[in-house]
Amino acid sequence: MAAITPLQCAKCGACTVVCPVFQAGGRESLSARGRLHLLEHLDPAQASDAYAEILSQCLLCGACSSVCSRGLDPPARFIAARKQLEKTAGCQVLLRAITQKALSNPALLAAIANLGRPLLDLLPADSGLRLRLGLPLESTILSPALPETPAEKSAPPALAYFPGCYATHLHREIGEATERIATAFTGNPPLRPKQQWCCGLAAENGGDTSTAKRLAKQNILAFARNTLPILTSCASCYSQLRRYPELLADDPAWQKKGQAFAGRLVEFSTFVAQAMETDPTFSFAASAKAHTVVYHDPCHLRFHAKITAPPREILRAIPGLRLVELANGPQCCGQGGLFHLAQPELAEKIRVRLLNQVEQAAPDLVTTTCSGCLIHIQQGLGHDPTRPEVRHLAILLAELL
Ligand code: SF4
Numbered sequence: 001m002a003a004i005t006p007l008q009c010a011k012c013g014a015c016t017v018v019c020p021v022f023q024a025g026g027r028e029s030l031s032a033r034g035r036l037h038l039l040e041h042l043d044p045a046q047a048s049d050a051y052a053e054i055l056s057q058c059l060l061c062g063a064c065s066s067v068c069s070r071g072l073d074p075p076a077r078f079i080a081a082r083k084q085l086e087k088t089a090g091c092q093v094l095l096r097a098i099t100q101k102a103l104s105n106p107a108l109l110a111a112i113a114n115l116g117r118p119l120l121d122l123l124p125a126d127s128g129l130r131l132r133l134g135l136p137l138e139s140t141i142l143s144p145a146l147p148e149t150p151a152e153k154s155a156p157p158a159l160a161y162f163p164g165c166y167a168t169h170l171h172r173e174i175g176e177a178t179e180r181i182a183t184a185f186t187g188n189p190p191l192r193p194k195q196q197w198c199c200g201l202a203a204e205n206g207g208d209t210s211t212a213k214r215l216a217k218q219n220i221l222a223f224a225r226n227t228l229p230i231l232t233s234c235a236s237c238y239s240q241l242r243r244y245p246e247l248l249a250d251d252p253a254w255q256k257k258g259q260a261f262a263g264r265l266v267e268f269s270t271f272v273a274q275a276m277e278t279d280p281t282f283s284f285a286a287s288a289k290a291h292t293v294v295y296h297d298p299c300h301l302r303f304h305a306k307i308t309a310p311p312r313e314i315l316r317a318i319p320g321l322r323l324v325e326l327a328n329g330p331q332c333c334g335q336g337g338l339f340h341l342a343q344p345e346l347a348e349k350i351r352v353r354l355l356n357q358v359e360q361a362a363p364d365l366v367t368t369t370c371s372g373c374l375i376h377i378q379q380g381l382g383h384d385p386t387r388p389e390v391r392h393l394a395i396l397l398a399e400l401l
């Protein structure tokens with residue numbers, strides 16, 4: 001039997017136990033092990049459609065990396081393969097396949113229709129939300145050259161703020177709530193540089209590396225006028241912004257800038273938990289509306305950044321609110337950036353498993369910090385008043401200041 005190198009899959013199967021897609025679909029090709037095996041034997045130049053399908057069946061959640069006995073990072077290999085696919089196929093095969101599926105997904109189309117045209121018109125041409133909602137991505141249109149960043153507020157802020165597309169364009173109350181909380185703890189509103197763009201996560205996950213790099217460079221420039229810590233209120237954006245040094249690794253000058261940028265990032269719940277610890281006299285008001293809450297761990301925080309304790313510490317400190325955990329522990333919601341568009345049936349199975357667990361826990365409220373998870377869970381629960389409300393953690397906390 002041939003020896004296994006440390007970089008090869010040992011076929012141990014540890015990843016199958018934690019993979020939400022494998023658990024939902026039950027086929028070997030849906031696991032990290034199966035997908036890695038297929039990628040080794042499938043030439044993307046010969047089988048671009050099949051290749052795109054295999055690659056689109058991964059949430060990129062990172063659960064497999066967290067348990068891999070060989071220390072492999074399968075999602076990183078799948079992202080690299082998606083980039084390779086874009087090069088070999090000469091067009092955005094994956095994105096095209098996803099868009100086609102999205103257009104035949106009635107639930108998604110209904111959700112988009114619910115948002116209303118005026119809201120959708122607010123989305124910039126290359127917002128990752130366009131991809132997440134299955135709308136045409138106008139990524140061939142280059143963004144305008146960066147103008148000089150205008151002078152911002154005169155009072156010295158302690159933080160800069162990256163809200164992301166969702167809190168900037170669709171649900172501005174998340175951005176406003178985050179700013180109120182940052183102001184409460186630091187004394188001044190955070191600086192919100194005007195030239196920031198989409199974090200680029202959806203573009204990179206879809207294999208469109210050139211768009212992801214362009215957005216990364218624009219964001220680095222937007223925050224380059226100072227060295228303030230950069231607060232982020234979306235788990236997906238935070239995860240992608242941290243990746244900038246890796247994304248820009250082929251250009252040493254930009255990689256260095258990406259490293260400096262990533263070193264300044266502060267995740268929202270971590271910021272609040274640390275601020276509360278620094279000021280033991282601080283307390284949120286008692287929760288009058290909600291009595292029990294479930295915190296949904298976004299995979300981008302749970303597996304990528306390994307941030308799970310701070311949001312729970314915050315919620316446990318709110319008078320009158322009881323934090324309840326799901327019977328089977330934290331679970332993926334099935335959104336996965338573009339996954340729910342590429343694989344609507346699998347995504348629905350994963351979401352139903354989560355919602356069944358939520359139903360058992362019977363909270364008044366589900367809270368999280370990821371825009372993708374928020375949209376997906378809200379769509380799953382619908383507008384049924386007997387089911388729990390879903391709110392961003394910043395909105396919940398801002399109401400209790
Ligand atoms: S990243 Fe998540 S969905 Fe993809 S193979 Fe790993 S565990 Fe499964």
Ligand code: SF4
Nearest residue numbers: 009010012013015068
């Ligand atoms: S846990 Fe790692 S080594 Fe084991 S089967 Fe999965 S990918 Fe392969």
